[in-house]
Amino acid sequence: MKEKVIEVEGLVKRYGKVTAIAGISFEVCRGEIFSLVGPNGAGKTTTVEILECLRLPTAGMARVLGYDVIADAQEIKKRIGVLPQDFSTFELLTVKENIELARDLHGSKGPVENLLRELGLWEVRNRKFGELSSGMKQRVGVAMALVSEPEILFLDEPTTGLDPQARRELWEVIKKLKSKGVTVFLTTHYMEEVEALADVVGIIVGGRLFAIGEVRELISKYGGEVRVRVEGKRARTILRKFTKNVIEENGAVVGMFSSREKAARALANLYRSSSGLRIEVMEPGMEDVFLRVVGGRVNERGELVR
Amino acid sequence: MRGALAVFKACMKNWIRSRAGVFFSFLFPLLLLLVFGTVFGERGEVKYTLYVQNLDLENGQPSLLSRTFLQVLESVRALRIENLAPTVDVETYVREHPSFTSYRILIIPENFHRKAESKAIYVRTCVISDTVRYLLQTYGSHMKENEREAAENGLALMEKWKENMTIENSEILLLTEEGDTAAPVVGGILASVVNTFNNRLIGAESVAEVQSGRLIHRGLKAADYYLPGYIAAFVMTNGVIGVTSITSDFGRRGVIKMLATTPLKKSSWIVGVVLQQTALALSLALVMVGTGWIIFGVRALPDIWAVLLIVLGAVTFCSLGMAMGGSIRNPDAAAAAGNAVAFPMMFLSGAFWPVEMMPEFMQTVAKVMPLYYFHDGLRRIMILKNPSQAIPSFLVMTVLATVFLTLAIKVTKWREL
Numbered sequence: 156m157k158e159k160v161i162e163v164e165g166l167v168k169r170y171g172k173v174t175a176i177a178g179i180s181f182e183v184c185r186g187e188i189f190s191l192v193g194p195n196g197a198g199k200t201t202t203v204e205i206l207e208c209l210r211l212p213t214a215g216m217a218r219v220l221g222y223d224v225i226a227d228a229q230e231i232k233k234r235i236g237v238l239p240q241d242f243s244t245f246e247l248l249t250v251k252e253n254i255e256l257a258r259d260l261h262g263s264k265g266p267v268e269n270l271l272r273e274l275g276l277w278e279v280r281n282r283k284f285g286e287l288s289s290g291m292k293q294r295v296g297v298a299m300a301l302v303s304e305p306e307i308l309f310l311d312e313p314t315t316g317l318d319p320q321a322r323r324e325l326w327e328v329i330k331k332l333k334s335k336g337v338t339v340f341l342t343t344h345y346m347e348e349v350e351a352l353a354d355v356v357g358i359i360v361g362g363r364l365f366a367i368g369e370v371r372e373l374i375s376k377y378g379g380e381v382r383v384r385v386e387g388k389r390a391r392t393i394l395r396k397f398t399k400n401v402i403e404e405n406g407a408v409v410g411m412f413s414s415r416e417k418a419a420r421a422l423a424n425l426y427r428s429s430s431g432l433r434i435e436v437m438e439p440g441m442e443d444v445f446l447r448v449v450g451g452r453v454n455e456r457g458e459l460v461r
Numbered sequence: 462m463r464g465a466l467a468v469f470k471a472c473m474k475n476w477i478r479s480r481a482g483v484f485f486s487f488l489f490p491l492l493l494l495l496v497f498g499t500v501f502g503e504r505g506e507v508k509y510t511l512y513v514q515n516l517d518l519e520n521g522q523p524s525l526l527s528r529t530f531l532q533v534l535e536s537v538r539a540l541r542i543e544n545l546a547p548t549v550d551v552e553t554y555v556r557e558h559p560s561f562t563s564y565r566i567l568i569i570p571e572n573f574h575r576k577a578e579s580k581a582i583y584v585r586t587c588v589i590s591d592t593v594r595y596l597l598q599t600y601g602s603h604m605k606e607n608e609r610e611a612a613e614n615g616l617a618l619m620e621k622w623k624e625n626m627t628i629e630n631s632e633i634l635l636l637t638e639e640g641d642t643a644a645p646v647v648g649g650i651l652a653s654v655v656n657t658f659n660n661r662l663i664g665a666e667s668v669a670e671v672q673s674g675r676l677i678h679r680g681l682k683a684a685d686y687y688l689p690g691y692i693a694a695f696v697m698t699n700g701v702i703g704v705t706s707i708t709s710d711f712g713r714r715g716v717i718k719m720l721a722t723t724p725l726k727k728s729s730w731i732v733g734v735v736l737q738q739t740a741l742a743l744s745l746a747l748v749m750v751g752t753g754w755i756i757f758g759v760r761a762l763p764d765i766w767a768v769l770l771i772v773l774g775a776v777t778f779c780s781l782g783m784a785m786g787g788s789i790r791n792p793d794a795a796a797a798a799g800n801a802v803a804f805p806m807m808f809l810s811g812a813f814w815p816v817e818m819m820p821e822f823m824q825t826v827a828k829v830m831p832l833y834y835f836h837d838g839l840r841r842i843m844i845l846k847n848p849s850q851a852i853p854s855f856l857v858m859t860v861l862a863t864v865f866l867t868l869a870i871k872v873t874k875w876r877e878l
Contacts, residue, residue, distance in 0.1 A: 241715050248474055256467055259463065260468075261723055262464075
């Protein structure tokens with residue numbers, strides 16, 4: 156049985172009359188990447204900041220590594236690493252000096268050179284933080300969060316505002332951490348990020364948890380059909396052999412399959428029986444899950460569009 | 462303590478690399494010390510310009526008495542005499558030669574010599590006749606008959622002579638501009654010169670004279686008086702303006718949030734910043750005293766008590782800055798608030814000039830400002846070398862440091878940022 160490192164039960168957070176979190180419950184196990192996904196204002200940052208001991212819950216219980224977030228904040232802070240939303244640090248200190256500062260604040264010892272190399276910061280170690288690109292700044296934030304070798308790493312919207320390349324580079328860093336067995340708690344509004352990184356995902360909107368589970372499991376449960384779009388002669392006839400659900404769409408034929416296996420059989424047949432066909436496969440993803448569960452989608456700016 | 466030292470190190474490096482920070486908290490105070498030290502120091506003796514138009518001419522040349530009067534004026538160190546030609550129309554001259562400084566014009570009228578001379582003879586005659594009358598009244602009965610008669614005849618002659626004399630006061634005219642704060646000073650100097658001149662004209666000797674001396678014979682200069690005030694003022698501005706802005710900026714940019722996610726305690730963050738500001742205050746004091754010593758030859762050097770008071774001042778004003786920066790999230794508003802607190806305190810507390818120069822109600826205002834107790838205590842220690850006189854300052858600053866530090870801890874948010 157997996158060890159639970161985060162336990163949240165009926166967590167509520169109110170700001171005056173506004174309820175930011177309306178009684179959510181979930182668990183995170185050691186070594187997994189847990190992602191809380193939702194639009195802006197969904198309650199992601201409030202939740203993660205309660206777990207980081209930066210906010211006090213109004214009601215409910217939250218325990219990190221067995222410690223209560225209200226009573227044992229100092230114990231929790233010693234054992235976690237945090238990359239806050241809109242991370243910033245001392246602008247005029249170099250990359251290395253900032254990481255050493257984080258090390259000293261955690262009471263850790265030892266050199267930081269290995270960490271600089273692992274996170275691709277070695278070349279910029281002597282550059283001032285304020286002179287770095289957004290992507291590099293986020294990497295420094297991750298390095299500062301990791302320098303104390305934490306048991307859990309909290310990443311609050313780590314790739315927001317980064318260009319696609321910097322985003323993917325940071326994903327690689329997070330994947331490496333997973334391979335090392337670090338537990339990662341990630342908040343994001345990017346569905347592709349959840350698919351690329353998360354083991355378990357919680358969908359949160361308006362302070363309520365709409366769904367929670369393993370990513371694959373949620374996709375197969377809520378994602379819908381695999382869509383195979385074909386352009387060319389006899390496409391309709393061939394697709395018809397494998398599914399009754401065939402429609403025409405902008406001069407092409409689209410067949411819908413209830414599982415990846417069924418779609419794979421149809422594709423194999425299509426490739427075998429006819430050449431010159433233009434085939435496009437559209438698998439369901441977190442976007443479809445979100446659409447099905449919440450009834451809307453999240454745009455690039457993190458806004459909920461119904 | 463480890464956390465506080467890490468914060469101290471980070472803040473110190475951040476400050477050293479900030480050009481604006483180094484300029485405003487270190488170089489700017491030094492610059493002001495040099496400027497003010499030169500302006501108000503002994504090297505810059507105060508001189509008031511006085512325009513003089515001499516209309517008393519004899520055969521186109523200034524009369525003897527008016528020339529002598531001018532020579533006396535020129536010998537006064539506090540006056541710079543500029544001569545205006547007798548043909549110049551004063552009002553036209555002032556209109557056509559606008560100046561940032563106020564005009565003070567002394568006009569020596571026509572017949573100054575003649576009137577002064579005749580008045581002097583009249584006064585001397587009065588003195589002699591009064592003396593003769595006094596002698597007759599007091600010692601007349603002891604005089605021989607012929608001597609008394611001769612004295613009485615002489616007295617009658619003098620009285621007759623006085624009656625026939627034309628007596629006119631020789632008036633000189635001082636024209637000043639409205640709002641010229643130096644006019645009373647120049648008027649006072651002139652009155653003193655005229656008085657001396659009058660005495661000399663009637664042949665009177667000085668009965669009493671003023672001798673100048675120093676209360677404290679330690680060879681202190683003006684810079685010695687100003688230096689403790691400057692140190693106190695700039696330790697205050699570094700805390701109230703500098704720390705307020707930095708703390709607010711760190712809060713807005715999320716640096717404080719980043720720090721709060723680590724095991725660093727709120728109190729350690731505050732102690733770290735206070736330590737950095739204290740080190741900065743001591744370095745600033747050291748450099749200012751060094752500069753004052755080398756350039757102005759100051760002798761009012763700090764001792765251990767002065768160092769203690771500077772530390773107390775740094776803690777007080779840095780804590781005030783942290784309390785303000787912690788409660789104002791907008792850095793622009795925080796900087797404005799810092800300026801609004803620091804500048805009135807800097808100029809009204811008497812740090813730059815003695816409070817006695819200010820109106821009475823402003824003196825009362827000065828004495829409720831924390832900076833007053835800081836610079837007053839420093840002056841008593843550094844100039845008078847009497848730490849016991851600085852006990853009230855130590856007490857007030859200790860109370861304020863405790864209050865502001867407590868406020869800073871209370872206001873600084875470590876949760877719900």
